[in-house]
Amino acid sequence: MRDIRPNKRTAALGSAGVLVAATLLAGAVAAPTASAAGGRSGQDREARGAALAAERAGKAGINWQDCPADWGLEKPIQCGWVTVPLDYAKPNGKKIKIAVDRIGNTGTAKERQGALVYNPGGPGGSGMRFPRRVTTKAPLWTNVAKAYDFVGFDPRGVGHSAPISCADPQEYVKAPKADPVPGSEADKLAQRKLARAYAQGCAARSGKAVLAQMTTPNTVRDLDVVRAALGEKKLNYLGVSYGTYLGAVYGTMFPGHLRRMIVDSVVNPSREKIWYEANLDQDVAFEGRWQNWQDWVAANDATYHLGTTRAAVQAKWVTLRAAAKKKPLGGVVGPAELISFFQSAPYYDSSWVPVATAFSKYFAGDTKALVDAAAPDLTDKAGNIASENGNAVYTAVECTDAKWPTSWAKWDRDNTALHKSHPFMTWANAWMNLPCATWPVKQQTPVEVRTHQGLPPVMIVQSTNDAATPYDGAVELHKRFKGSRLITEKGAGSHGVTGLVNTCINTRVDAYLLTGKLDTADVTCAPHAIPKP
Template identity: 80%
Template sequence: MRFSGPKRRAAALGSAGVLVTATLVAGAISAPAASATADTRHGQDREARGVAIAAARAAKTGIDWQDCPADWGLEKPIQCGWVSVPLDYAKPYGKQIELAVDRVGNTGTKAERQGALLYNPGGPGGSGLRFPRRVTTKAPVWANVAKAYDFVGFDPRGVGKSAPISCVDPQEFVKAPKADPVPDSEADKLAQRKLAREYAEGCHERSGAMLPHMTTPNTARDLDVIRAALGEKKLNFLGVSYGTYLGAVYGTLFPGHVRRMIVDSVVNPSREKIWYEANLDQDVAFESRWKDWQDWVARNDAVFHLGTTRDAVQAKWLELRATAKKNPIGGVVGPAELISFFQSAPYYDSSWVPVATVFSKYVAGDTQALVDAAAPDLTDTAGNASAENGNAVYTAVECADAKWPTSWQKWDRDNTRLHQDHPFMTWSNAWMNLPCATWPVKQRTPLDVRTGKGLPPVLIVQAERDAATPYGGAVELHQRFKGSRLITEKDAGSHGVTGLVNPCINTRVDSYLLSGELDGADVTCAPHATPKP
């Protein structure tokens, strides 16, 4: 399941399951992990030299900022440009790829400016190019920070405008209805296994030259080259969801290059969790947050008429699911499409009202509202290509970052057990990740995320009941990054906290980015306002 929010009308992985929906180096590059093998250390040494060469080249070249292409949807005064990075950092003079970047200047005075703030929204596979629009659209939460910082976004390697990869034809990717993710028989499982294997083969056929280099450490190296191209000696970074793991890896590889870093909704960086176990942890957390949403729906039964208890709402959900399995709604919305749509409620509080409203309309007899919300739009060529690309990058990065189980018996045993008590997302998540079991290129050993020499205090922000990145991940990173501070939004579960209105959090984010100030101890904040129908 993606470590970022689901895209509306998210597509399935073929038919296999639902898409749950980067001057001279300014400071020493940290030494490789002590537990690494000699070969790994040698590889890291070569890549460390490579990124130093690429960063020096980028610092000299800079970025040729221009008005953004009209079809990028980025209005003036946002500017766009390109940064060249090596495909393989062990070969810095070899093949180069171009990364798309954009920026909007700080809104305050020249004296107020503190540099560039770079952003990654998660995924893997998310585009950060819309980040400067937080300034041009005058998002109030970011008004104070915008006075001091240029807001800089980028498409990571493989994403969007940055040497995009692909695994299947986008129209095939979005076709509906898909097979029910919950298997009824061994034959169903065999069919899904076949589709997952074919998806992995498709990635290799369409994007094979990129796949060995689609790793989080390489994206972190790209981030350092972008830092240099911007003329920044040190990095200011905001990472959300998967962006927190990118930040953690960057902070481990380049601790002396960090100025300020905020990580929001944290992926557990433990080597044992990346990525197989992290996805199993998601299944448990999604079930809990699904129940939170059902409780809220029940409390608002006067509006939605879906039942006055969680069990009553669940019963209507199971009825809807059974109906869609027997006869896909509108011919296109089956159980897979339902999960793609309904999963946004456990992800984000902002989806609670829209999802409940569509569900309520369906129960009242309006099936078209559900079709409009949950069915793929086959006419949206650009959107479908973006969805397919996002899923391809997600798969490529997670499969390459770590060694995945190759035994189907282990996958079957783990997911069958989890599904018993956590049925909402378990099997759809399993099918989405199963291509990693037969991935056709080398899988790496995850970096040992640790505090390195020169790493300043990092600010960690986390909702206690986050489904996509369970709370334990924030605690783990807090322990690994010495001197960090953890802000916990208690009794809340929205994924991505820093963009929400909660003064307890907003004022601390501002203080940290504007003055470097942190509380003397960790902080617990009350939750942001509960949605009202």
Template identity: 80%
Template sequence: MRGIRPTRRLTALGSAGALVTATLIAGAVAAPSATAETRHNGQDREAIGAAIAAARAAHAGIDWQDCPADWGFEKPIQCGWVTVPVDYAHPFGKQIKLAVDRIGNTGTKEERQGALVYNPGGPGGSGLRFPRRVTTKSALWTNVSKAYDFVGFDPRGVGHSAPISCEDPQEFVKAPKADPVPDTNADKQAQRKLARQYAEGCLERSGRTVLQQMTTANTARDLDVIRAALGEKKLNYLGVSYGTYLGAVYGTLFPGHVRRMIVDSVVNPAQSNIWYEANLGQDVAFEGRWKDWEDWVAKNDATYHLGTTRDAVQAKWLQLRATAKKSPIGGVVGPAELISFFQSAPYYDSSWAPTASVFSKYVAGDTQALVDAAAPDMSNTAGNITAENGNAVYTAVECTDAKWPTSWSKWNRDNTRLNKDYPFMTWANAWMNLPCATWPVQQQTPVNVKTGKGLPTVMIVQSTRDAATPFEGAVELHKRFKGSRLIIENGAGSHGVTGLVNPCINSRVDTYLLTGRTDSADVTCTPHATPTP
């Protein structure tokens, strides 16, 4: 799950797929067993539709080819397409194509255990770079890649998968934007107007039919169709950040289709948390991790010269914000751009030193370093399209997934209260999510995540000081997925734990994926190494 994002028209929908044989239809319809709850929510039609689409995909398979040159994926990575219905209640209606890619296992035929499918989060993130963990010879994944094909995909609406849009990409990235922290009621009203216009833009540029179906539940159904197209009877899955919620929903809708599942940096899946409360929780957690970074910067004052205490570093941050508000640095870096850049520090430990270095250079008189780091690149057409598309998908999924408050007084009250003690992200996060208050399509009821028949042991990995997905989310999913195992990185806070070097965690990930075995109880690991200047 992402916080504030740094700074094409929808492709034509494919025609409905040909009718499958009577045998395939019969097998597909017999597959789901809708519970009383799903029938009550009207989801039994989607369950049947998902089974039909999966059967159709299993029959068609994937026509793997060399990836298009402009996708940027080298051989032996291959790319292909999986066709899914826009609306699973109408599986023979409009279809879209999802982009997938893969690299085969590096071990022997006997060592192969199937495909490992990855989602990096968002909503709005592309997983297509996942096979490059093999081509770039990432040491963390050497053992697992011997046993598994690494498979990535663009979820519906993302990248190459019928991308949606809410705003002209150049308008989306242009800077400077208004200061997210309001001084007056007029500032708040201006932001409300922008949020309403953004929601209207999503409808205008993406269309009601598609926008209504941009949900996590549908992406989970897409994931099952991908599983079937890969020829896999059961899914092996690695999900990070929002990808953990996608995994939790998949595990609830298709418990008998899971073989191995790792969820890393976990969204709290409680229905009451999706998504308004989740974003308020982020504001609190980001403040805590921001202070962790300031403490580290102060500890390394000999390198950065930003102050020997947290309060001293914070004072320089507030001074920087005030300067940028009075006159945007380089004409393009205002307070909004500063938050977009500096939020990477509480997100990822790997950003601690680079962020501190840019800050230090600015204080020493090098303003260009800050402009280069924080200002959007208006000439980067492809990157700007990607940024706008990612934000559009984030908004569409979170706004459609759940019912959001429509009362401005509630938004104003909650965020004014939080901002007093947690000012780093609160208002910026509020404005980013405010389009959900005037969302133009029907908002859904989130899936009630729980253990279903056939769900195997799920591995949950979480750091205790994660800002984007607070620790409580892992605890909640652990309760809901009976028999799951929780691996805790105590005292750490980088978002995305399985991609870091920590033998206590890395060895358990390998063991689980290669053998299915876990510890007999939950495990607490010491943190990975603290960054060095």
């Protein structure tokens, strides 16, 4: 599940999905893993290929230049390319180029500690805007920027890095879509047909040879090649959401190549969770965070006039949903589009006010405000291409990474049962992921994330009520990475903690990145301030 509302995208692990919407990172050889090739000989070939690619990239470096004008990255940010194999088992075969960008550290040469590489999540999110935290003078990152170059990249298949596609972008964003909550077996059959067609579209538009290489381990190998191209002996890494899974797999495959790593809002790295079970867990967590938001709306009834209890706010949601199902708002906003818009409130506290405001205005007679907020912008060609591409990468990576159930009976049984008590996101999430049931290329076995010799102490940051990456994921990674420290933001639930103002967390992030210091024990922080109407 990834938030991929057309033209209103955020890089995170979750969403109401394409099937509702269209028809959730040189040196030594890597430590042994259960990698995408399958079998020890395949793993060895990929490990050798990764080492060779990193060696070549280290020699070639990156030809930094001003970024293309249409990339939206102002000077002094610079852009470049890193060449990687499509298939690491064939390092002399087909190559693709990974887009990267950077801004130099703002401090002195003596203060510089290297590059800090960032991934915001997805799968399918671009990290290319990370250097803008410096150009826009984001206050939380001022101290870290003195010591580090900020480096972003488009993972393979994303944006400017050999982008893939599964559907026509204009068709992908057309609205309204079918209600994701099925009212009949015929509704389910229609969604199943859409899922199969989408999987086939991925193969037709991107090619099976490419889809077979769209995996987390390959993105991790790409990340290590980027490290080498940057001239860094060891990687400093910040990963959020799915970026934490990249970090977890990188720490497993290349433990000796890591210097410092922060993972924020953590994907559960257990093989049993990647990816089918992880998405079911999200449905439970989203329901809880949806209720947190409803409680806040009710507490601020003087502003929003949507009811003084959670039940009253939920009743308004049910009424709105039914009205949009009967007659799509503005002709384009039905239940699918509403879910895609409203889900941002469980995702991010920063969405609490704008979502509640649009919700309130609708019941005050202003339908246009909600339509403007929830409807796709069909005229935004670039945004629609980016939206479709992001969902294509999400699907390709999650479907290829791991084996998914192929029995519709299992999908139907699991999601029907879960929907009864967790109705907000369950079916929307199911349809988004259902292409994995009929995926056209071989599905791999996920890496067994664990500690290998050379792994440095890792900082793990997590809020207890996170919807997209439930708290248990952080606990699981903490168990698997010996010497790691878990910083818990108790009672909070916004997805992506390190970008929020919370001194208890912010000072520790600075201390770790600047000095390598971690607390001697895990830390529990009070929640950041909740939004005010």
